[in-house]
Amino acid sequence: MxxxxxxxxxxxxxxxxxxxxxxxxxxxxxxxxxxxxxxxxxxxxxxxxxxxxxxxxxxxxxxxxxxxxxxxxxxxxxxxxxxxxxxxxxxxxxxxxxxxxxxxxxxxxxxxxxxxxxxxxxxxxxxxxxxxxxxxxxxxxxxxxxxxxxxxxxxxxxxxxxxxxxxxxxxxxxxxxxxxxxxxxxxxxTPTERLAAAHAHAHTLAERARLARELHDSLGHALSVVTLQAATAARLLDTDPDFARNALTHIADQARTATADLDHALGILREDTPTDRTPPPDLTHLHHLTQATRHTGTDLTCHITGDIHRVPALLSREAYRITQEALTNALRHAPHHTPTLTLHITPTDLTLNVTNPRPPRTRPRTRPGPGRGITGMQERAHLLGGTLTCRPTPTHWHLTLHLTWKDTR
Incomplete structure (x- = not known):
């Protein structure tokens, strides 16, 4: 049959x-x-x-x-x-x-x-x-x-x-x-319509990648800080109640910051939102970021030279997110160690260096290659025409970001 x-x-x-x-x-x-x-x-x-x-x-x-x-x-x-x-x-x-x-x-x-x-x-x-x-x-x-x-x-x-x-x-x-x-x-x-559809699809993917970076960097940092502060507060609740009380206050601050960042990220998804209701943070908020990092019990060393306000707005926002993710990685992988943040700004470029000690690894790495955080930072730097390198040594982890722009002043 x-x-x-x-x-x-x-x-x-x-x-x-x-x-x-x-x-x-x-x-x-x-x-x-x-x-x-x-x-x-x-x-x-x-x-x-x-x-x-x-x-x-x-x-x-x-x-x-x-x-x-x-x-x-x-x-x-x-x-x-x-x-x-x-x-x-x-x-x-x-x-x-x-x-x-x-x-x-x-x-x-x-x-x-x-x-x-x-x-x-x-x-x-x-x-x-x-x-x-x-x-x-x-x-x-x-x-x-x-x-x-x-x-x-x-x-x-x-x-x-x-x-x-x-x-x-x-x-x-x-x-x-x-x-x-x-x-x-x-x-x-037609070929013209196919090209237009391909451009629209690429734009959609770029927006999705941008949203993924925003959520990963902002919420990831907030959750890492909250986790460390909550663990420290629980450990010192009986012996040092004042420190525990301050840690809980900073946890509330981080939760509010995370809510604002989430509102900004969700604003990207809403087509009927004409402008972002909550402006994204930039390098002018770097002091708050370093203070939040220190409140986790991490002795962060920070050196900033140059005028932060000379950095263009877009580069300032993206550099802030890269700094935030770099500190998040330091808190996650080397808690209670002393990272070092160095930011040097000139009228036409900036160089960011974040260095943190590498604690002895007690178990082998289960996921080969860079994680989503490093990939997101490299994508941000590439879209801005800059360079970002991550270089591990036997004792430290070094991250270097370099961005340039034209001086319009």
């Missing part, structure tokens, strides 16, 4: 009947265009001809007028979208895997598709009317002996009717397959 499957598949597969409906719709849509074109061509060429005899000239002119009307219809805004949706629903096939652009402007290819659909639909409709009518007459031959002269012809009528219907179905399947293979080339996005 398996070798016969490709032969009988067009007869039993649902695609054949969906595409049959699609072709019949095309034939029905062609009728008003064809009738209007034929009437107009007859009026133009009717000179001395008897009524009801259009002649070959009128038929040729009607064909040209019909094609012109179809082309004009295909150029109406929205027609291409309608054709695409109808073809996706009934033809299916490769067109369903083709990206559907939001702005589908009319093109010459969509006009060609409308002409092809309607002309093939008319041919399929005529074949359907003729074949089904003849098949009905052949099927009823044993009950209606008058048109058939011999009993053998009357007995073969139902068999011939089945063969005629099968031939019609194979023809419909062939026409439907032809349209299915042609649809992606005529209804699919």
């Amino acid at each position: 398996r070798p016969l499957t490709p032969v009988i598949r067009p007869l039993i597969h649902a695609h054949t009947y969906r595409r049959w409906a699609y072709l019949v719709i095309g034939g029905a849509l062609l009728m008003p265009f064809a009738m209007a074109a034929l009437v107009l061509a007859t009026l133009i060429t009717q000179h001395g001809r008897p009524a009801g005899d259009p002649g070959p000239t009128a038929i040729a002119l009607a064909t040209l007028l019909c094609l012109a009307l179809l082309t004009a219809t295909a150029l109406i805004p929205g027609v291409r979208n309608g054709q695409t949706h109808l073809a996706r629903a009934l033809l299916q096939g490769p067109l369903t895997n083709t990206p559907h652009t939001r702005t589908s402007r009319p093109t010459a290819r969509s006009a060609l598709w409308l002409c092809l659909h309607l002309l093939l639909g008319m041919a399929a409709s005529l074949a359907t009317m003729v074949a089904l009518t003849e098949a009905a007459m052949l099927a009823t031959a044993p009950l209606n002996p008058q048109p058939y002269s011999t009993p053998a012809q009357r007995l073969l009528g139902p068999l011939l009717a089945l063969l005629l219907v099968a031939a019609l179905l194979y023809t419909i399947a062939l026409l439907g397959h032809l349209l299915t293979r042609t649809a992606p080339h005529l209804l699919g996005p």
